[in-house]
Structures are given as C-alpha cells and as structure tokens.
Amino acid sequence: MTNERIHNFNAGPAALPPEVLRQAAFELENYNGTGMSIMEHSHRGESYEHVHHEAIATTKRLLGISDAYEVLLLQGGASLQFAMVPYNLLPPDQKANYILTGAWSEKAKKEADHLGKTYSGASGEDNNYKRIPDFEAIETTVDDAYIHVTSNNTIYGTAWQDFTRMAEWKAPVIADMSSDIFSRSLPVENFDLIYAGAQKNIGPSGVTLVIISKTLLEKTKAIAQDVPTILRYSTHAEKASLYNTPPTFAVYMLKNTLQWIEANGGLQAMETRNREKAALLYNAIDESDGFYRGHAHPSSRSNMNVTFKLPTEELTRLFLEEAKERQFSGLNGHRSVGGCRASIYNAVSLESCEALRNFMVSFQQKHR
Amino acid sequence: MTNERIHNFNAGPAALPPEVLRQAAFELENYNGTGMSIMEHSHRGESYEHVHHEAIATTKRLLGISDAYEVLLLQGGASLQFAMVPYNLLPPDQKANYILTGAWSEKAKKEADHLGKTYSGASGEDNNYKRIPDFEAIETTVDDAYIHVTSNNTIYGTAWQDFTRMAEWKAPVIADMSSDIFSRSLPVENFDLIYAGAQKNIGPSGVTLVIISKTLLEKTKAIAQDVPTILRYSTHAEKASLYNTPPTFAVYMLKNTLQWIEANGGLQAMETRNREKAALLYNAIDESDGFYRGHAHPSSRSNMNVTFKLPTEELTRLFLEEAKERQFSGLNGHRSVGGCRASIYNAVSLESCEALRNFMVSFQQKHR
Ligand SMILES: Cc1ncc(COP(=O)(O)O)c(C=O)c1O
Ligand SMILES: Cc1ncc(COP(=O)(O)O)c(C=O)c1O
Ligand SMILES: [Mg+2]
Ligand SMILES: [Mg+2]
Ligand SMILES: [Mg+2]
Ligand SMILES: [Mg+2]
Structure with a gap:
C-alpha cells in the first residue's frame, strides 16, 4: 500500500499525466x-x-x-x-x-x-x-x-x-x-x-x-x-x-x-524531453560494459520502449524483483520475448527515468 | 451551474449510481x-x-x-x-x-x-x-x-x-x-x-x-x-x-x-423498483385524460423508456423547456421520432421519477 504515486513503466495501458488524473x-x-x-x-x-x-x-x-x-x-x-x-x-x-x-x-x-x-x-x-x-x-x-x-x-x-x-x-x-x-x-x-x-x-x-x-x-x-x-x-x-x-x-x-x-510545449517539447529520458537509460546500458544488453541496434532505438537483458536469466529475474520492491512498476519484458522493458511514454517523468538509471547503476555495482 | 446532482433521464449514456461515481x-x-x-x-x-x-x-x-x-x-x-x-x-x-x-x-x-x-x-x-x-x-x-x-x-x-x-x-x-x-x-x-x-x-x-x-x-x-x-x-x-x-x-x-x-438486492429488487418507477409515469399518462399520449400500447410498455407526446408540438416543446429549467435532463425523444422520453434505468432514483410525475401533473393543470 502506498500513498505516493510510483514509477510506472507499464507498456500500455500506461502512466497518465498526474494533472489529468487529478x-x-x-x-x-x-x-x-x-x-x-x-x-x-x-x-x-x-x-x-x-x-x-x-x-x-x-x-x-x-x-x-x-x-x-x-x-x-x-x-x-x-x-x-x-x-x-x-x-x-x-x-x-x-x-x-x-x-x-x-x-x-x-x-x-x-x-x-x-x-x-x-x-x-x-x-x-x-x-x-x-x-x-x-x-x-x-x-x-x-x-x-x-x-x-x-x-x-x-x-x-x-x-x-x-x-x-x-x-x-x-x-x-x-x-x-x-x-x-x-x-x-x-x-x-x-x-x-x-x-x-x-x-x-x-x-x-x-x-x-x-x-x-x-x-x-x-x-x-x-x-x-x-x-x-x-x-x-x-x-x-x-x-x-x-x-x-x-x-x-x-x-x-x-x-x-x-x-x-x-x-507543456507540444510535440517539440515532448520530443526533447523523451530523448533526454531515453538517453539516461541507453547511457546506463552503453556504459555498463555489457552488463546490460540492449535488444535494439543503436541505429534503431526507440525512445518509448527501452528493452534490455542482463548477463543471465537469474540476474534478470533478480533485477526485476528488486526493482519491484523499489516501486518501479512494469519493467518486465513482453511475455513473448522476456527480459526487461522500460516504457517511458510522455507521462513518465524525467525523475522516474533518473531513479531507474540510478537503480540500474547500483544494481550493476552490486552484482557484476 | 449546480452543485447538486440533477434528475438524469438520458437514454444512454445515462445515470450511474452515485455511490459508484463517488x-x-x-x-x-x-x-x-x-x-x-x-x-x-x-x-x-x-x-x-x-x-x-x-x-x-x-x-x-x-x-x-x-x-x-x-x-x-x-x-x-x-x-x-x-x-x-x-x-x-x-x-x-x-x-x-x-x-x-x-x-x-x-x-x-x-x-x-x-x-x-x-x-x-x-x-x-x-x-x-x-x-x-x-x-x-x-x-x-x-x-x-x-x-x-x-x-x-x-x-x-x-x-x-x-x-x-x-x-x-x-x-x-x-x-x-x-x-x-x-x-x-x-x-x-x-x-x-x-x-x-x-x-x-x-x-x-x-x-x-x-x-x-x-x-x-x-x-x-x-x-x-x-x-x-x-x-x-x-x-x-x-x-x-x-x-x-x-x-x-x-x-x-x-x-x-x-x-x-x-x-441493492439483485435483479429481483431492481425489477420491483423499476416497475414502481415506471408505474408513477405511466399512471401520470393514463390519468391525464389524454393530455399525455403514450406511444407504446399498454400491453407492450417498457419499464426503461417511457415515451409520450403532448396534445400539440407547441406544448411538447414548452414541456421540454420547462422541464429543463427544473433540472430534468434528457427528456427529449429520440431525434428520429420526436416527443418526450424518460429513460429510467436502474440508477435513476424513485425520487427523480416522483419529481417528474409531479411536474407532469402540475404542467397539465396549468396548460390543459
Ligand atoms: C504497436 C502496437 N500496435 C497494436 C497494438 C494492439 O493494440 P490494442 O491492444 O489496442 O488492440 C499494440 C499494443 O500494445 C501496439 O503496441
Ligand atoms: C437497443 C439498442 N441497441 C443498440 C444500440 C446501439 O448501441 P451502440 O451505440 O453502443 O452501438 C442502442 C443504443 O442506444 C440501443 O438502445
Ligand atoms: Mg505518399
Ligand atoms: Mg513489436
Ligand atoms: Mg432454444
Ligand atoms: Mg427502438
């Protein structure tokens, strides 16, 4: 039970703007x-x-x-x-x-x-x-x-x-x-x-x-x-x-x-912010020395759905478990492909992406 | 502008139970x-x-x-x-x-x-x-x-x-x-x-x-x-x-x-209350000496949608106008048939039906 809104990385239905819900x-x-x-x-x-x-x-x-x-x-x-x-x-x-x-x-x-x-x-x-x-x-x-x-x-x-x-x-x-x-x-x-x-x-x-x-x-x-x-x-x-x-x-x-x-600035502003959010997570992947393995080739990366795996299935499972405990929701990959997926649509905040990036970094430090 | 909920006789989308909305x-x-x-x-x-x-x-x-x-x-x-x-x-x-x-x-x-x-x-x-x-x-x-x-x-x-x-x-x-x-x-x-x-x-x-x-x-x-x-x-x-x-x-x-x-008692209770609600309006029609003219033959009446007309188009229009002023919403008949229609689905209260019956009676007294 929480009174705080959590970090919602669901693939859809997904996060909505808090102002719209209010x-x-x-x-x-x-x-x-x-x-x-x-x-x-x-x-x-x-x-x-x-x-x-x-x-x-x-x-x-x-x-x-x-x-x-x-x-x-x-x-x-x-x-x-x-x-x-x-x-x-x-x-x-x-x-x-x-x-x-x-x-x-x-x-x-x-x-x-x-x-x-x-x-x-x-x-x-x-x-x-x-x-x-x-x-x-x-x-x-x-x-x-x-x-x-x-x-x-x-x-x-x-x-x-x-x-x-x-x-x-x-x-x-x-x-x-x-x-x-x-x-x-x-x-x-x-x-x-x-x-x-x-x-x-x-x-x-x-x-x-x-x-x-x-x-x-x-x-x-x-x-x-x-x-x-x-x-x-x-x-x-x-x-x-x-x-x-x-x-x-x-x-x-x-x-x-x-x-x-x-x-909030229309499509241009959404695009800028979405690039920034995605860059946080893709950088965490690219700077992980192969600990996080992105599915998409860098030339084809989505700024909406960031998909990756860890070195073993065991670590992937552990990552998802610990993420859940830390109030990150929806990070499981699609049932058909497994792994992890962070969906970071317009209504997902930069703060949520920063929190996830930080978690990725500290998880790696602990488990590499 | 009102802070009170009004009498909602819409044909659909229609009234929902206040408890469900709350x-x-x-x-x-x-x-x-x-x-x-x-x-x-x-x-x-x-x-x-x-x-x-x-x-x-x-x-x-x-x-x-x-x-x-x-x-x-x-x-x-x-x-x-x-x-x-x-x-x-x-x-x-x-x-x-x-x-x-x-x-x-x-x-x-x-x-x-x-x-x-x-x-x-x-x-x-x-x-x-x-x-x-x-x-x-x-x-x-x-x-x-x-x-x-x-x-x-x-x-x-x-x-x-x-x-x-x-x-x-x-x-x-x-x-x-x-x-x-x-x-x-x-x-x-x-x-x-x-x-x-x-x-x-x-x-x-x-x-x-x-x-x-x-x-x-x-x-x-x-x-x-x-x-x-x-x-x-x-x-x-x-x-x-x-x-x-x-x-x-x-x-x-x-x-x-x-x-x-x-x-609230399931289908039996809904049926009993819906009959009671409909009876209020059909009685107002039947006791109006032909002022209100029901569309449905009495043997085929719906307990959900009560359809009727007044003696002239002019009176029908006036009825709908005055009803609107009194916070009765949705009483217009379907565009294809005109006249009046009160839709009294499960979530429409007995009180709303009583209020409409009373209005029908007093409108008739004034305009017959
Ligand atoms: C790209 C894309 N197309 C189609 C669909 C299917 O949409 P729906 O479930 O609304 O039919 C999805 C659902 O996630 C999707 O991501
Ligand atoms: C008996 C009945 N059938 C079908 C419809 C059409 O429903 P919808 O608008 O959801 O397609 C209606 C709409 O009022 C209706 O009353
Ligand atoms: Mg073309
Ligand atoms: Mg796909
Ligand atoms: Mg049969
Ligand atoms: Mg019909």
Missing part, C-alpha cells in the same frame, strides 16, 4: 457544474459534443493536420484497425505491402491475410527485429494497395528514426503509431492513414485515433461497399465519429491528455 | 493503494486482472449463468455486435430471422444483410412499433440460422413482457438487451446469445457485454473461419476477453455498477 477525479461526479458526471452525459448533448470536438480539434492543432485529413475516434483498439485497414483499402486485384519490424506488424499482416493478398517488402525477422530495415532495402511498387509500417515496435523496442523518406513511396502509406504518436514531431503529410490505440501516450485504453486523408477516404468507398456499415471509415467520417455511442469517458481523458501536451 | 472519484489517482490509477495498470497485471475477472464473475452470479455459457467483455458497442452476430453465425446456405420491433432491430437486420440472407418473421412496423408482436403471430423455422430479437426498444419505449416462450423456438435465439439487461429477472437459458452495450444499466459507454452459450460458440468456429481474428467470438472466449487491450476503466465501472446492483 482533474478527472475532481470533476468525476459533477462535470463543469452540470450536476452529472461526463460519463452520464448523452453523446448527443452539448457537454459531451464539446469534449468530442475539442479532442478532434486538439489532435489537428498539435499535429498541424490540414483540411486534407479527417480525424476519427473509434473503438476496438489498434487490433480492430488491423482488420479495418484491409476491409477498406485492399481490393481483390492488388496486394498490400507490410514492412515487418516486429510482432505487431506481423499481427497486422496476418489479419489482412484473411481478407486479401499481402506480401512483405522488407522484414527484420532475420535479425530478430533488432533493426528497422534500411530504406534502400525496402521493396515497394506503385501497384501496392498500400504500404503498412509500425512506427514504434513496443515489444522489441525499435523505432523508425525518420519519416521523411516515406514521401518517396508511390502507394498510400499507412502507419500503426500506437506506441509513439504525440511523442515526437510528425510529418503527417507523408502518411495517408495513421492509427493508434490511445493507451500509451494519449489516454486510457478504449479509444482509437485514426487520421485518414480525404483522398484515401474517397477510395475506401468503392472498396468497402459490401462491408458492414460499422467497419467502414466513411461511416464514421460522415458522422464525425458519432455514428454510434462513442467511448465518452475515454475521449474526455484523451482530450485532456492532448491539452496537457499542448500546455 | 468510489471512482475517490480512488481515481491511487487505486487500492497501488500508487496508480486503475487506468494506468497493465491489463496483464494482477490489479486489473482481478477487476476483469470480478466483472465476469459478478455478471454470472447476478444472472445465474451456468457453465454452459461464456461471458465476454468487448469493444465497439452494440452496433459492432450487429455485424459480429452474422459474421459468426450466418452461413451462406441459411437465413437469419430478425423480429422487427423498432429502429434498433431494423439496424441489426440491415447490417446482417451485408453479410448474408435475412428475413423477418414478424414486424411491428405497420403499427409504428407501438406493440411487440404476439407470440402466435411470429413466424420461425427450424432452418433459421438464428432468431434475433431486441428485448427493449429504447426509441419507441416498448419491451417484450415475457421471455419464457422463446424456449419454444427451435433455432438459436439471439437478443440485443442493450437497454434492459440487469433491469429485471432474465431466464438466460432461453437465449443462446445476449449482447448489450453497457451505457444504459451497467456502466459507461465503451464496453459491450456478450453472453454466449458454449454450444453456439462451437458452431461459430466453422462459420467464422475466414473472418478476421478480432471479429470472432472464439478469439475472445479463448483469451478470456484479454486478446487485445480491453477498455479497462469502462470494465472497472461495469464491475462496480454490477456490485452495486448486487448490494
């Missing part, structure tokens, strides 16, 4: 003097509609999104997007190109395989997903229905370092940005569709952000015409994401988290 | 002494897993659900179920039978029409959905892929009065119970699949409850084998609804709302 607690029973919780408001009423449209407007403002795009707030998680993308964008006579950089891109491809033809223009599987493929080595064609990338690989701890060259690709570019959206600057114009579950950088689980270019949206209409209404992007775009009841509280939290990002 | 506010920043919000816990961690499994266990306990059923917690609202049901249960060589009792059953049928063949074994459309069809008049066959009913028609304010005779139907029986689940006793064994968005009787929006018999679940496996993983019931059943990140806060609220129902 505000939610404060107005949970009576939102904005309306005599009811925001959860009790109709999604067709003024109070919620304001929250909803602010969530969308703040997304556009923070990312500098032009009128050439629609912003949607959906349910189902990124995993439902794995299906919605091919339902809406993969016609029978084309192939979708999935660039494989980890477990999540594999899953996205597998889901698309149920609905049409896919191939993989590059894969990091050979090197155990330690590296993002070199741009030159990625195969793409103008005939690709779309090219799908995962911007940040939550499980392996790698990330695309640079989004500029995607502008060279001729087919529509689609990105799963679940674990790094709003953590760094983003040239939205190089993408045609971006999706992200909220539960890492921008809110609680239960709401999924989708950014889609109007040109691509137009294309979906012919491809998805026999798809159920609820699974078509056009349905949600036409109703401003109020086709059916949205997850109102999750949207409210997302809006407040985005406003917190804005109040 | 508890959520109290532990929002530090859940159960863990140093973080329940929203910040991993869905793979002990704290959330306990909440998740309690939500399922409480559902089973309250409804007396046997081991012959699985309880699932999904995303996407009832509207995604409109598609998941035929994806999982409508084979190409059979027809699904949709009993039409209102706008929501029509929508459910329309979504199924994208995926296979349907027909309607009875429809209340002719009488403007004032009545639930007589049991004798409903056409069903053993060859129906399934028979779909909407137990409570949120928009028209009608409800099936009795679920016992569904046991006579030979095909699997599927019910959308979004707007009356947990409001009255329920012979689950007469249904093969029940689904409900949480946002009326059992929580905030963002989580959908599905109860499916294991026999039916087995059937879905052959029918849905080419359907994307995320849209198959078997996927979620096999992973205890933790296939992907669940809407953790919505599930937490659902669990607490179900425990509130349990602490």
Whole structure:
C-alpha cells in the first residue's frame, strides 16, 4: 500500500499525466457544474459534443493536420484497425505491402491475410527485429494497395528514426503509431492513414485515433461497399465519429491528455524531453560494459520502449524483483520475448527515468 | 451551474449510481493503494486482472449463468455486435430471422444483410412499433440460422413482457438487451446469445457485454473461419476477453455498477423498483385524460423508456423547456421520432421519477 504515486513503466495501458488524473477525479461526479458526471452525459448533448470536438480539434492543432485529413475516434483498439485497414483499402486485384519490424506488424499482416493478398517488402525477422530495415532495402511498387509500417515496435523496442523518406513511396502509406504518436514531431503529410490505440501516450485504453486523408477516404468507398456499415471509415467520417455511442469517458481523458501536451510545449517539447529520458537509460546500458544488453541496434532505438537483458536469466529475474520492491512498476519484458522493458511514454517523468538509471547503476555495482 | 446532482433521464449514456461515481472519484489517482490509477495498470497485471475477472464473475452470479455459457467483455458497442452476430453465425446456405420491433432491430437486420440472407418473421412496423408482436403471430423455422430479437426498444419505449416462450423456438435465439439487461429477472437459458452495450444499466459507454452459450460458440468456429481474428467470438472466449487491450476503466465501472446492483438486492429488487418507477409515469399518462399520449400500447410498455407526446408540438416543446429549467435532463425523444422520453434505468432514483410525475401533473393543470 502506498500513498505516493510510483514509477510506472507499464507498456500500455500506461502512466497518465498526474494533472489529468487529478482533474478527472475532481470533476468525476459533477462535470463543469452540470450536476452529472461526463460519463452520464448523452453523446448527443452539448457537454459531451464539446469534449468530442475539442479532442478532434486538439489532435489537428498539435499535429498541424490540414483540411486534407479527417480525424476519427473509434473503438476496438489498434487490433480492430488491423482488420479495418484491409476491409477498406485492399481490393481483390492488388496486394498490400507490410514492412515487418516486429510482432505487431506481423499481427497486422496476418489479419489482412484473411481478407486479401499481402506480401512483405522488407522484414527484420532475420535479425530478430533488432533493426528497422534500411530504406534502400525496402521493396515497394506503385501497384501496392498500400504500404503498412509500425512506427514504434513496443515489444522489441525499435523505432523508425525518420519519416521523411516515406514521401518517396508511390502507394498510400499507412502507419500503426500506437506506441509513439504525440511523442515526437510528425510529418503527417507523408502518411495517408495513421492509427493508434490511445493507451500509451494519449489516454486510457478504449479509444482509437485514426487520421485518414480525404483522398484515401474517397477510395475506401468503392472498396468497402459490401462491408458492414460499422467497419467502414466513411461511416464514421460522415458522422464525425458519432455514428454510434462513442467511448465518452475515454475521449474526455484523451482530450485532456492532448491539452496537457499542448500546455507543456507540444510535440517539440515532448520530443526533447523523451530523448533526454531515453538517453539516461541507453547511457546506463552503453556504459555498463555489457552488463546490460540492449535488444535494439543503436541505429534503431526507440525512445518509448527501452528493452534490455542482463548477463543471465537469474540476474534478470533478480533485477526485476528488486526493482519491484523499489516501486518501479512494469519493467518486465513482453511475455513473448522476456527480459526487461522500460516504457517511458510522455507521462513518465524525467525523475522516474533518473531513479531507474540510478537503480540500474547500483544494481550493476552490486552484482557484476 | 449546480452543485447538486440533477434528475438524469438520458437514454444512454445515462445515470450511474452515485455511490459508484463517488468510489471512482475517490480512488481515481491511487487505486487500492497501488500508487496508480486503475487506468494506468497493465491489463496483464494482477490489479486489473482481478477487476476483469470480478466483472465476469459478478455478471454470472447476478444472472445465474451456468457453465454452459461464456461471458465476454468487448469493444465497439452494440452496433459492432450487429455485424459480429452474422459474421459468426450466418452461413451462406441459411437465413437469419430478425423480429422487427423498432429502429434498433431494423439496424441489426440491415447490417446482417451485408453479410448474408435475412428475413423477418414478424414486424411491428405497420403499427409504428407501438406493440411487440404476439407470440402466435411470429413466424420461425427450424432452418433459421438464428432468431434475433431486441428485448427493449429504447426509441419507441416498448419491451417484450415475457421471455419464457422463446424456449419454444427451435433455432438459436439471439437478443440485443442493450437497454434492459440487469433491469429485471432474465431466464438466460432461453437465449443462446445476449449482447448489450453497457451505457444504459451497467456502466459507461465503451464496453459491450456478450453472453454466449458454449454450444453456439462451437458452431461459430466453422462459420467464422475466414473472418478476421478480432471479429470472432472464439478469439475472445479463448483469451478470456484479454486478446487485445480491453477498455479497462469502462470494465472497472461495469464491475462496480454490477456490485452495486448486487448490494441493492439483485435483479429481483431492481425489477420491483423499476416497475414502481415506471408505474408513477405511466399512471401520470393514463390519468391525464389524454393530455399525455403514450406511444407504446399498454400491453407492450417498457419499464426503461417511457415515451409520450403532448396534445400539440407547441406544448411538447414548452414541456421540454420547462422541464429543463427544473433540472430534468434528457427528456427529449429520440431525434428520429420526436416527443418526450424518460429513460429510467436502474440508477435513476424513485425520487427523480416522483419529481417528474409531479411536474407532469402540475404542467397539465396549468396548460390543459
Ligand atoms: C504497436 C502496437 N500496435 C497494436 C497494438 C494492439 O493494440 P490494442 O491492444 O489496442 O488492440 C499494440 C499494443 O500494445 C501496439 O503496441
Ligand atoms: C437497443 C439498442 N441497441 C443498440 C444500440 C446501439 O448501441 P451502440 O451505440 O453502443 O452501438 C442502442 C443504443 O442506444 C440501443 O438502445
Ligand atoms: Mg513489436
Ligand atoms: Mg505518399
Ligand atoms: Mg427502438
Ligand atoms: Mg432454444
């Protein structure tokens, strides 16, 4: 039992800004003097509609999104997007190109395989997903229905370092940005569709952000015409994401988290601070003489998920145990890969990262 | 601006129990002494897993659900179920039978029409959905892929009065119970699949409850084998609804709302109190000498949504305006039908219903 907030390195759902939680607690029973919780408001009423449209407007403002795009707030998680993308964008006579950089891109491809033809223009599987493929080595064609990338690989701890060259690709570019959206600057114009579950950088689980270019949206209409209404992007775009009841509280939290990002300097400031936080941990790894072994190749490191192992499984286990006793939460690697993972999304403080770095250093001194 | 909670007659999202909101506010920043919000816990961690499994266990306990059923917690609202049901249960060589009792059953049928063949074994459309069809008049066959009913028609304010005779139907029986689940006793064994968005009787929006018999679940496996993983019931059943990140806060609220129902006497007590609440309003209608005109035929009245009109549109408008000034919220009828609707789900108090009845009586005295 603790009365202090602890160091939360969960991979998602993850840490939320304390200010956002405090505000939610404060107005949970009576939102904005309306005599009811925001959860009790109709999604067709003024109070919620304001929250909803602010969530969308703040997304556009923070990312500098032009009128050439629609912003949607959906349910189902990124995993439902794995299906919605091919339902809406993969016609029978084309192939979708999935660039494989980890477990999540594999899953996205597998889901698309149920609905049409896919191939993989590059894969990091050979090197155990330690590296993002070199741009030159990625195969793409103008005939690709779309090219799908995962911007940040939550499980392996790698990330695309640079989004500029995607502008060279001729087919529509689609990105799963679940674990790094709003953590760094983003040239939205190089993408045609971006999706992200909220539960890492921008809110609680239960709401999924989708950014889609109007040109691509137009294309979906012919491809998805026999798809159920609820699974078509056009349905949600036409109703401003109020086709059916949205997850109102999750949207409210997302809006407040985005406003917190804005109040704290926007994407530039997030990026600077996230680099600083990540550098603390990567330096601890690099200066450990091989005691801590990073999974990601230095050229492909994620600033969101720092993955590493210790010299033996025994030491890894001991490290995780002692960390837990010291109020560091969520440092276990993903069940599928083991080891350690520190997820340091926007709401994880520099102080938490410093505390972890210090612990890593002292653990090493004791156990090397 | 008010510091008092107001009379909330919203149709959904709707009133939540004040005790449940108070508890959520109290532990929002530090859940159960863990140093973080329940929203910040991993869905793979002990704290959330306990909440998740309690939500399922409480559902089973309250409804007396046997081991012959699985309880699932999904995303996407009832509207995604409109598609998941035929994806999982409508084979190409059979027809699904949709009993039409209102706008929501029509929508459910329309979504199924994208995926296979349907027909309607009875429809209340002719009488403007004032009545639930007589049991004798409903056409069903053993060859129906399934028979779909909407137990409570949120928009028209009608409800099936009795679920016992569904046991006579030979095909699997599927019910959308979004707007009356947990409001009255329920012979689950007469249904093969029940689904409900949480946002009326059992929580905030963002989580959908599905109860499916294991026999039916087995059937879905052959029918849905080419359907994307995320849209198959078997996927979620096999992973205890933790296939992907669940809407953790919505599930937490659902669990607490179900425990509130349990602490307040369970379904029997809810049913008794809901009848009493509804009787207050229906009596005001019946004793108004035709000033208030109920939409539902008395034999088909819903105890959840009480729908009525006044003698003129002008008076209806005035009624809604004055009601709003008196802190009655959400009394507008659904945009598609107009008039007035008082939604009186479990968390709406007897006092709120009494206050509305009194207002109805005094408004009539002034304006008749
Ligand atoms: C990059 C990435 N994509 C997709 C997912 C799946 O998201 P969800 O659980 O919301 O379906 C995750 C979850 O961690 C993820 O990290
Ligand atoms: C009976 C019924 N079914 C389905 C729905 C649609 O639910 P959702 O908005 O969660 O998709 C509603 C919404 O009010 C409803 O009342
Ligand atoms: Mg990965
Ligand atoms: Mg392009
Ligand atoms: Mg209806
Ligand atoms: Mg039966």
